[in-house]
Amino acid sequence: MVELHTIATLLSLNEADILKDMVSSFMASPQISGFLQAKPKFEQQIREQLQRWGRGLNSEVQHRPAPPELEAEFLLYQETLTLPAEQFRSHESRLLCQLAKTSAFHQEAISLLENLKEANPHLRKQLFLRKWRDTLVNRIMCIELEMAEQDRDRMLKELEKRMEITSEVEEALDMQDPGTLWDLSAATMLQGDSRRLRHYAKFLARNPELQRIAAELGRSARQESGATSQLQTIETTALQYEQRDRIPDDLVGIHQSNQLNRLLPSEAMLLANPELETIFYKHLAEQRLLNYHFMGQSRSPQRIQSERYVQGENQIPKGPFIVCIDTSGSMSGYPEETAKAFCFALLQIALNEGRGCIVQLFSTDVVSYELIGPEGLQEALNFLGCSFKGGTDLTPCFAQMLNRMQADEYANADAIVLSDFIAQRLPVEMLEQVRDIKEKGNRFNAVALSRHGKPALMKIFDAVWRFDTGLQGRLLRRLH
Known part of the structure; x- marks a missing residue:
């Protein structure tokens, strides 16, 4: 089976030229141009998306099998191409019969051969094949453009959907990086999902203290740094003396030149x-005339490089967030809303700072969601839509979290546990593992959502923030 690309290559047809105008026309469409006028920072992402679509469509066109009748006509064209010019006339009758079965070129071929019957045999064959080739090229172009037009409508609908999702997610997440936001828009989002995003954005706006805790926790990684002594190359400018022939300070001898003003x-x-x-x-x-040779000194600025040790700070790279959320029955209601909103705030920080973010929901079992990545938005929507119920068992959650922190990609990770901390203490061997992990640079943080949490449970954490979700705590925050 012959591919369209094979025929197009042999006919010197460049599909890239055919598709170039179609890809460019997207940018001028009312839907895309209107979106870019409102959000110009996404222009680069949309252009890259269209270029990927163009390359994919080009590949699809190239490898699509040619229609059987086109393949048969092309093989006939190749056979005719190899015939000597003297044999072409005897081949004409059979050629016209075969063209009548498969080709739209048949009628034009009859007329062309009639008009060229008195022409030179070589010229007759050459002109006939050129016209035939043009017909084949036009036919391939029509097939490819038909494919591209079919795919164009699908691509435009996909772009419209992604632009709609981008607008909704940008409003809720308040992100700074258009590239990450455009990647997130590849998710499938229902109408209820957008309402859920706006709900938690408004919840954060009503609870600035929760946003403050998330910001402080995000800054804690940036404050970790170590003193370092580095060898750096320093470039300075200094005036240096140079000997130059053009400065007539001293007579130093005679040499050959062509300067008439210094002629012997x-x-x-x-x-x-x-x-x-x-x-x-x-x-x-x-330049062989004998001249007086003068030389003098001039000062000119020169760049001098030198090496010296410089004392500074070595910023420790920020690792991902591992957010462990208690989903026991005591966390349902307002504590559940608070935990999800806090995780929503950490997601904003992770997206803007290029950090990973894993959510582990624990009760009697552990369920994980990876909020940063190709399926990040879908994972976040699934997490925000789940409900909390069950018991409280910190041990399986900590076991999974400590296992993650053994991997290189979780170096310097921030672990955050959101719970009411009404639970059993961790085993001694697990407390020793936590201590060992801390020595490698990982940090353990707690956000206590109840005034009744066990203090002994929270001693293992580097930092503890309190956000009372009880009625008294909510009233105090409202009064302040």
Whole structure:
């Protein structure tokens, strides 16, 4: 089976030229141009999306099998191409019969052969094949453009959907990086999902203290740094003396040149003798006249590079967030809303700072959601839509979290546990694991959502923030 690309290549047809205008036309469509007027920062992402679509469509067009009738006509064209010009006339009857079965070129071929019957055999064959080739090229272009038009409507609908999702997510997440936001828009989002995003954005706006805790926790990684001594190359500018021939300070000798103002008298004497005048001009052209050689010193700025040790701070890279959320029955209601909103705030920080973010929901079992990645938005929507119920068991959650922190990609990770901390203490061997992980640079943080949490449970954490979700705590925040 012959592919369209094979025929197009042999006919010197470039599909990239065919598709170029179609890809460019997207940018001028009312839907996309209107979106870019409102949000110009996404222009680069949309252009890259269209280029990927163009390359994919080009590949699809290239590898699509040619229609059987086109393949048969092309093989006939190749066969005719190899015929000597003298045999072409005897081949005409069979050629026209075969063209009548498969080709729209048949009628034009009859007319062309009739008009060229008195022409030179070589020219007759050449002109016929050129017209035939143009017909084949036009047919391939029509097939490819038909495919592209079919895919264009699908692509435009996909872009419209992604632009709609981008607008909704940007409003809720308040992100700064358009690239990450455009990647997130590949998710499938229902109408209820957008309402859920806006709900938690408004919840954060009503609880600035919750946003403050998330911001402080995000800053804690940036404050970790270590003193370092680094060898750096320093570039300075200094005036240096240089010997230059053009500065006539001192007479240092005689040399060959063509400078008439420094000519020796003996050389000038050549001009006094007509027979020697030709030698003078020959030496002048060859720069072989004897000249006084002057030299002097000048000062010019020069860049000098030197190495020295510089004391500074080595910023420790920020690792991902591992957010562990208690989903026991005591966390349902307002504590559940608070935990989800807090995780929503951490998601904003992770997206803007390029950090990973894993959510582990624990009760008697552990369920994980990866909020940063190709399916990040879908995972976040699934997490925000789940409900809390069950018991409280910190041990399986900590076991999974500590296992993650053994991997290189979780170096310097921030672990955050959101719970009412009404639970059993961790086993001694697990407390020792936590201590060992801390020595590698990982941090353990707690956000206590109840005034009744066990203090002994929270001793293992580097930092503890309190956000009372009880009625008394909510009233106090409202009064302040």
